Amino acid sequence: MSETLPANNDHHLRVIEALYAGHHGWLYATLKKKLGNAMDAADLAQDTFTRILASQVTAIDQPRAYLSCVAKGILINWYQRKALERAYLEALAHLPAQEVPSPELRFLVLETLHEIDAMLDTLPAPVKRAFLLSQIGGLKYDDIAQQLDVSLITVKRYMKQAFVQCLMLVE
Incomplete structure (x- = not known):
């Protein structure tokens, strides 16, 4: 089955609607089987179609x-996000009760951690x-150079690149 997505927006939407109607149930069932959770599967299936709708794809030969x-890309991001959340909540569990942040602050910290994680994923390994x-x-830096088997200058260059990315995140 080949589906072409022309520049005409109305036609583009009709093709995406047909893709959704023809394959959403299959994608949802696949994700539900993989995750064992209907709500998460529904969210990820919806995120998949949202990403496709926002893309500039011009043809889908094998829907x-x-x-x-x-x-798969959305699922990998979801797993990373869940792992990050678990690590943060585990760290909070070790804090004295009076130092545990409010739910609002926890939400803000988690969102910031997700943004940092996404930024770090844009960097070379x-x-x-x-x-x-x-x-x-x-x-x-000297220890990092030894561990990575690179020069100190290279580590400084790496760190500059990472800090520039961090600054871009703040702006």
């Missing part, structure tokens, strides 16, 4: 393969690793 690919070793691991 289910395309849906699987888009959903060695840059991300150097940044995490410095900021989370507390290693000095």
Whole structure:
């Protein structure tokens, strides 16, 4: 089945509607089987179609393969988000009751952590690793250079690149 998405927006919407009508049930069932949770599967299926609707894709030759690919990316992000949330909540569980942040502050911190995580994913792997070793691991640049088997100048370049990305996140 090949579906073409022309520049005409009305036609584009009709094609997306047909894609949704023809394959949403399949995608939902696939995600539900994988996750074992109907609500999360429904959310991720909807996110998949939302991403496709927002994309500038011009043709879908194999709808289910395309849906699987888009959903896989969304699912990976979802798993990363859940792992980050679990780690944060676990860290909070070790705090004295009077130091536990309010639900509003917890929400803001989680959103910020997700933004930072997404930003870090845009960095090349060695840059991300150097940044995490410095900021989370507390290693000095010399130690990072040894661990990554690169020069001190390279570590400084990596850190500059990561900090520039962080500044872009703040703006």
